[in-house]
Amino acid sequence: MKAGSNFLNAVSAVALSASMVVTGGSFATLVSATRAEAAVVNRIQVSGADRVSAETVKANISIQPGKTFSNADIDESVRRLYATGYFSDVKVSVSGGTLVVVVNENQLINAVVINGNRKIKDDKLEAVIRSRAQGPFSETAIEADKQAIRDAYAAIGRSDATVTTQTYPLGNGRVNLAFVVDEGDRTKISQINFVGNEAFSNGRLRSVILTKKSNFLSFLTRKDVYSEDKLRADEEALRQFYFNNGFADFRVISAEAVLDEASNEYVVTFTVEEGQRYNFGDVNVESTVEGLDSEELKGLIESRPGKVYRAKDVQDTMSEISQRVAAKGYPFARVTPRGNRDLGNGTIAVDYLVDQGERAYVERIEIRGNTRTRDFVIRREFDIGEGDAFNQEVITRAKRRLEALGFFSSVNITTAPGSQSDRVVLVVDVQDQSTGSFGIGAGYETGSNGGIKLEASIEEKNFLGRGQYIRIAAGGGKNSRDYSLSFTEPYFLGYRLAAGFDIFKNEDTSEDYYNVDTQGFSLRVTAPITEDLSTTLRYNYTELDYSAGVANEPYISTPYWTVVGQSPLVRSSISHSVTFDTIDDKTLPRDGIFAQVTQEFAGLGGDSDFYKLSGKARYFHMLLEDADVIGSISVAGGHIWGTGDETKVYDQFKLSGADIRGFESGGIGPRAKKGKMADYDSIGGTTYFTVSAEASFPLPIVPRDSGFRGAIFADAGTLYGNDAFTGSDKVVGTSASLRASVGASIIWASPFGPLRFDYAVPLKKEDFDEVQRFKFGIATQF
Known part of the structure; x- marks a missing residue:
C-alpha cells in the first residue's frame, strides 16, 4: 500500500480516532486525534525531537494555541512534518487542552559519496540527487536518487547501469551514505526499421530522425542513445517531413524500441501510413473582418496551385497574413486554413479564412523546465508580454525562435485559463540541452x-x-x-x-x-x-x-x-x-x-x-x-x-x-x-x-x-x-x-x-x- 494513499484515507475520517500504516520504507505511522472539529488547544507539546528542535516541529504544523482547528488541520500538519524528511514516524493526538505531537526522527546523513562512476563525474551526479550531508536519511528519497542516477546513465546510452547503496552507522543517529554504481556496457541501437513506407526508402527516413544506429563513431557522437523523448521527437520529425512532401494524411501508427537483454541492443521500429500524395489546388483568401481587403492579402500566399503540398507553405502563409493583419490594427484577427481534398485529382484546395477571433489577453507567461537557461532569455523571444492581446501566430513564431536557438531539446507552448474569461496563461515547457x-x-x-x-x-x-x-x-x-x-x-x-x-x-x-x-x-x-x-x-x-x-x-x-x-x-x-x-x-x-x-x-x-x-x-x-x-x-x-x-x-x-x-x-x-x-x-x-x-x-x-x-x-x-x-x-x-x-x-x-x-x-x-x-x-x- 502506498504511503500517500494510506495517509489520505486516514485523515479523511472524522471519528474520534483514526489510524493508518505508512510503508515509506519500513516505518509504521499512527495518526490519532480526539475530537478536533472546531476544537481549541492551549499549548503544543512535542516529544521525541532530539536533533530537530521542538520549535522546528511547531513551525511545520498549522495548528496554533487559542485558535480553532479541525481534522483537516491535523492532516496538513502531519503532511508538512513528513515533507521535511526528518521524521520516520509522526503521532498527533489531543489530550485535554494540549496538542501532543510525538515524532520519531530519521537518522541524519553525515556524508554522501558516489563510488564506481567513471563515465559521469561526481559533480554531475551530485546535481541530480537529493540526499545531502546534514540532511535526513530517507529511504524514499534514496530510492528516488538511485533512479535519478540510473536515468543519468540511460541518457548517455547505459541503460543497464545499476545502483546500490551502502550505509555506515556512526552512532548518535548519524550515518554515512554511499551510492555504488555499476556502469555496465553501452546500450546500442542495432537496427532502425520502418514498416509501411513506400514513397521513401528506409535510408532516407533514417536521415530525418534524431535516433541513429550504432557505428564505430557512436562513442563520440552519442547519436545512438535511446530515449523516449527522442523517440517522440522522431515521430514529429517524420510527420513534418511527410507533411512537407505532399503527404497530408500521413500518420505514425506506432514507434517502439525493443531491448535485447542478451546483446544489450535496441531494435527501433516505426510503423507508418503514408496516405496519398497531394498537390495544391485552388488557393483563396476570405475575410469577414470589416476593412480588410482579401485581394490585397492574396499577394502574401506562399502555397501556389499545382505545387506539391507543403505544410510549411501553409504555415508561412498564415504567418505573413497574420503579421499584415495585425499591422493594420486588428490584433485579435485569426487566420484559419481550411483544406478541401480532391482524392480523384490528388489536390488540396486551401482557403485562408480571416475572421475576428475572441478577445483575449495574456495574463502571464509561465516558464517551466529550464534548469540552466535564464527566464529572460526565453521571454525575450516572445513579441508579446503580460497584458498584450493574445495572438496564436505570435506564439507559433516564438516557438520557432526558441527551437532555432539550439538551447533546448524540446519546446512546448500551451495555454491555460486565466483568472478571468478573457485572460490566458501561456505555459512554456522547455528542456535544456548541452550547448x-x-x-x-x-x-x-x-x-x-x-x-x-x-x-x-x-x-x-x-x-x-x-x-x-x-x-x-x-x-x-x-x-x-x-x-x-x-x-x-x-x-x-x-x-x-x-x-x-x-x-x-x-x-x-x-x-x-x-x-x-x-x-x-x-x-x-x-x-x-x-x-x-x-x-x-x-x-x-x-x-x-x-x-x-x-x-x-x-x-x-x-x-x-x-x-x-x-x-x-x-x-x-x-x-x-x-x-x-x-x-x-x-x-x-x-x-x-x-x-x-x-x-x-x-x-x-x-x-x-x-x-x-x-x-x-x-x-x-x-x-x-x-x-x-x-x-x-x-x-x-x-x-x-x-x-x-x-x-x-x-x-x-x-x-x-x-x-x-x-x-x-x-x-x-x-x-x-x-x-x-x-x-x-x-x-x-x-x-x-x-x-x-x-x-x-x-x-x-x-x-x-x-x-x-x-x-x-x-x-x-x-x-x-x-x-x-x-x-x-x-x-x-x-x-x-x-x-x-x-x-x-x-x-x-x-x-x-x-x-x-x-x-x-x-x-x-x-x-x-x-x-x-x-x-x-x-x-x-x-
Whole structure:
C-alpha cells in the first residue's frame, strides 16, 4: 500500500480516532486525534525531537494555541512534518487542552559519496540527487536518487547501469551514505526499421530522425542513445517531413524500441501510413473582418496551385497574413486554413479564412523546465508580454525562435485559463540541452613549404545560461599560427540587436621572401529586418607587419615590397552587409537561399583608402528526394575602387582555394615577379567573379548514419585588374582570363566539425597559376 494513499484515507475520517500504516520504507505511522472539529488547544507539546528542535516541529504544523482547528488541520500538519524528511514516524493526538505531537526522527546523513562512476563525474551526479550531508536519511528519497542516477546513465546510452547503496552507522543517529554504481556496457541501437513506407526508402527516413544506429563513431557522437523523448521527437520529425512532401494524411501508427537483454541492443521500429500524395489546388483568401481587403492579402500566399503540398507553405502563409493583419490594427484577427481534398485529382484546395477571433489577453507567461537557461532569455523571444492581446501566430513564431536557438531539446507552448474569461496563461515547457562543444579541425597550408594545419576550439552558445555566444580558437602548422576570440550578445541593450566583437592574430611564414603578421579586431551589430532578412554594421581594424623571409636580403626590394611600403601598415574601415537566409538546415542544407551583399569603406585613418563592393549567393535544392541527392549553385563577385592616391596591394581581392577548387589560395590572378627569381608573388586583383555547381549524395555502401557524403562539382571564375602595380612590366595576369575546374569530394560530418576532402582537376588555367589538386580542411557552406 502506498504511503500517500494510506495517509489520505486516514485523515479523511472524522471519528474520534483514526489510524493508518505508512510503508515509506519500513516505518509504521499512527495518526490519532480526539475530537478536533472546531476544537481549541492551549499549548503544543512535542516529544521525541532530539536533533530537530521542538520549535522546528511547531513551525511545520498549522495548528496554533487559542485558535480553532479541525481534522483537516491535523492532516496538513502531519503532511508538512513528513515533507521535511526528518521524521520516520509522526503521532498527533489531543489530550485535554494540549496538542501532543510525538515524532520519531530519521537518522541524519553525515556524508554522501558516489563510488564506481567513471563515465559521469561526481559533480554531475551530485546535481541530480537529493540526499545531502546534514540532511535526513530517507529511504524514499534514496530510492528516488538511485533512479535519478540510473536515468543519468540511460541518457548517455547505459541503460543497464545499476545502483546500490551502502550505509555506515556512526552512532548518535548519524550515518554515512554511499551510492555504488555499476556502469555496465553501452546500450546500442542495432537496427532502425520502418514498416509501411513506400514513397521513401528506409535510408532516407533514417536521415530525418534524431535516433541513429550504432557505428564505430557512436562513442563520440552519442547519436545512438535511446530515449523516449527522442523517440517522440522522431515521430514529429517524420510527420513534418511527410507533411512537407505532399503527404497530408500521413500518420505514425506506432514507434517502439525493443531491448535485447542478451546483446544489450535496441531494435527501433516505426510503423507508418503514408496516405496519398497531394498537390495544391485552388488557393483563396476570405475575410469577414470589416476593412480588410482579401485581394490585397492574396499577394502574401506562399502555397501556389499545382505545387506539391507543403505544410510549411501553409504555415508561412498564415504567418505573413497574420503579421499584415495585425499591422493594420486588428490584433485579435485569426487566420484559419481550411483544406478541401480532391482524392480523384490528388489536390488540396486551401482557403485562408480571416475572421475576428475572441478577445483575449495574456495574463502571464509561465516558464517551466529550464534548469540552466535564464527566464529572460526565453521571454525575450516572445513579441508579446503580460497584458498584450493574445495572438496564436505570435506564439507559433516564438516557438520557432526558441527551437532555432539550439538551447533546448524540446519546446512546448500551451495555454491555460486565466483568472478571468478573457485572460490566458501561456505555459512554456522547455528542456535544456548541452550547448558547449570542443572542436578539432584539420587543414592543409598552401605554398612551397605547405603542410598539415590543426585547429582546436571551444564554443559555448548559451554562456552562463544568458544566451550569449563565445568561441575561443587556436591553430597552427609548419608556417602559421592563428588565434581568435569571438563574443556575441544577441539582445544588446534589451533590443533584438546581436552585438559582438572578434579579435584575431595570424602569423604567416609560408612565403619564401616575406613574412606577415596580421592582428586586429572588429566590432559588429546585426539587426533583423524580417524573419529572413538582416543587416550588419562593422568597424574593422587590422594591422599588418611585414618582414623579410628566409630568402636573401637582395630579393626584398622587389616590386611587391616597393608597393607595400613601410611596415607596419594599418587598415581602418567600416562595412555594411545585408543577408537573406532561408536555409532549412545549417549543418546539411537541402533547401533554401543564402545571399549576402557587403560594402566596405576604408579611410578612417590608417594607410588604406578604398571602397569595396562584394556579394555571394548560394541556392540549395533537393534533386532526388528519396536518394537524398542535393544540388546547389553559387555565384560571387566583387570590385574595389581606390579612393586615395593608390590602392594598396594588400587591400585587393585574393581568391581562396575554396572559391575555385584546383588552385591554391592566391593561386590565380595578377602576379608580380620576385626580383631576380623566375617565380611570382600574388598581388591580388580589383575584380573577381566565380560560379560553382555541386551535387552531393550519400556514399554507397557506407552507412548513412556515419555522416559521410560524396559530391561532384564544377567551378569557374576569374580574378583580374590591378591598381597597385601600374606601369610595371613585371606584372602578369591582369586580364579577365577564365579559369575552370571539375572534381569530386568526400564530406564528413565528424564529431569534431564538418571536414571536406576535395580533388579537383583544372580544365582551364594560365601558365603562372599555382595548382593544388588535393585539398582538405574544415567544410564551409557559406
